Amino acid sequence: MDILSDLWLGAQTAFSVWNLLYCLLGVFLGTAIGVLPGLGPTATIAMLLPVTFGLPPETALIMLAGIFYGAQYGGSTTAILVNLPGESSSVVTALDGYQMARNGQAGTALATAAIGSFAAGTVATVLIAFFAPALSAVALTFGPHEYFSLMVLGLVASIVLASGSLLHAVGMVLFGLILGLIGTDINSGEMRFTFGRFELADGISFVIVAMGVFGLGEILSNLENEQGRSVTLSKVTGLMPTRADLKRMVAPVTRGTLIGSVLGILPGGGAMLASFAAYALEKKSSKTPERFGKGAIEGVAAPEAANNAGAQTSFIPMLTLGIPSNPVMALMIGALIMQGIQPGPSVIEEQPVLFWGLIVSMWVGNLMLLVLNLPLIGLWVKMISIPYGFLFPAIVAFCAIGVYSLNNATFDIWLMAGFGFAGYLLRKLDCEPAPLLLGFVLGPMLEEHLRRSMLVSRGDATTFFTRPISAILLLLAVLLIVSILAPAVRQKREEAFTDED
Structure with a gap:
């Protein structure tokens, strides 16, 4: 009965007029961002963080969450229609979705993506409602030792699951920790690493780093490598799949939902990893694998279900443990901290309106995506043809205004510009910036729990290995490191990195 009363509290929050409007705004913006290649939910949420200052915490998170899972849907639209994925997680959808469009089945492919995303989102929301409180209850038993070990595991997992060079991923995490x-x-009151600049006494704002590395850095990269966009489809028909199509969707959507729900929880996993894994499973288990890549409906249903489920279950570790599983969740934690809320297992107890309102809003948002986006396909197709030269000045101006509004200081704008240039250089050096953001968010908490642990144990570092939960978490981190250093795994990773180049 407790779960029903909690969901009722969430429904009262999610169905308030303002929260419905902001949820609608979030999923609309998310879809638009997903449609436009080169922006992405990370950069968009980073740019919109200053806007959320004046909003109630639950309203802010509902809108930001809508942007995240709305972008997963929007990316599939352009992947299917013009073979240009708006999101990295939609790359797999383009393999069969675009071929279906070329075969005159664009409507069926878009409907498959919409239905698969809604079904997966609904299941993932139920999983969050049932499993997040239980996980949070377990996490409440954690002390500083367990939290330190948990964050070490999270950082190691982000290194292991990051794409590209292992050495680059380690470097990015360390860079984030240093920042x-x-x-x-916090103990001595002394300023450190500030180079005598009083403006850095409170540290570097999370918004500045996120906007610079992901906002301006992405813009500079896109200006150098802007892709041509050619829209070949002006009208899409046949949006209602046949009974045979629905029958072929059921099993792939189910398997994709399960894979996405599990992988979304893993640090560094999320939507992209889930969509690749779901597609690989469908192709391997199919009796006719030769159809894949030529317009197989299973090749659209499974990855779309997986990336939406992965996007939503990635909220579980963020809400219950205060551990971000991907850069967007790191931004969500930043939004909570700016609202004066400490992320972690106490959120469910101390902020039930926020927690349960967000969960119910996910189901509402997915329903909005299903109802709104298919009729708006014509609008999304037109948006693809907007020249990037008209988009980027507005984005830069919005970033500058947002950062200046933090402290009314021009120093913050210059700092953001510096991080923007750094983000561009990182991309040129094939260094994925996501681990940097995770290290930057977890770094202060990691240091705090380490110092608390050492104070409690009077400087005895062996206490991390004598406490059972802490020892298990550290053992898992060691096993992950050993697995990635295995010759076969290392060689495969390097080959994949070479192929990307």
Whole structure:
């Protein structure tokens, strides 16, 4: 009965007029961002963080969450229609979705993506409602030792699951940890790594780093490598799949939902990894694998279900443990901190309106995506043809205004510009910036729990290995490191990195 009363509380929150409007705004913006290649939910949420200052915490998170899972849907639209994935997680959808469009089945492919996303989102929302409180209850038993070990595991997992060079991923995490140390030491009160700049006494704002690395860095990269966009379809028909199509969707959607729900929880996993895994499973288990890549409906249903489920279950570790499983969840934690809420297992107990309102809003948002986006396909197709030269000045101006509004200081704008240039250089050096953001968010918390642990144990570092939960978490981190250092796994990773180049 408790779960029903909690969901009723969430429904009262999610169905309030303002929260419905902001949820609608979030999924609309998310879809638009997903349609436009080169922006993405990470950069968009980073740019919109200053806007959320004046909103209630639950309203802010509902809108930001809508942007995230709305972008997963929007990316599939252009992947299917013009073979140009708006999101990295939609790359797999383009393999069969675009071929279906060329075969005159664009409507069926879009409907498959919509139905698969809605079904997966509904199941993932139920999983969050049932499993997140239980996980949070377990996490409440954690002390500083367990939290330190958990964050070490999260950082190691983000290194293991990051794409590209292993050495680059380690470097990015360490860079993020160092940036997180800038500011005033919480124990001694001394300023450190500030180079005498008083503006850095409180550390570097999360918004500045996120906007610079992901916003401006993405813009500079896109200006150098802007892709041509050619829209070949002006009208889409046949949006209602046949009974035979629906029958062929059921099993792939089910398997994709399960894969996405599991992989979404893993640090560094999420939507992209889930969509690739779901597609590989469908192709391997199919009796006719030769159909894949030529317009197989299973090749659209499975990855779309997986990426939407992965996007939503990635909220579980963020809400219950305060651990971000991907860069967007790191931004969500930043939004909570800016609202004065400490992420972690106490959120469910101390902020039930926020937690349950967000969960119910996910189902509402997925329903909005299903109802709104198919009729708006014509609008999304027109948006693809907007020249990037008209988009980027507005984005830069919005970033500058948002950062200036933090402290009314021009120093913050210059700092953001510096991080933007750094983000561009990182992309040129094939360094994925996502681990940097995770290290930056977890760094201060990692240091805090480490110092607390050492104070409690009077400087005895072996206490991390004598406490059972802490020892298990550290053992898992070691096993992950050993697995990635295995010759076969290392060779395969390097081959994949070479192929990307």
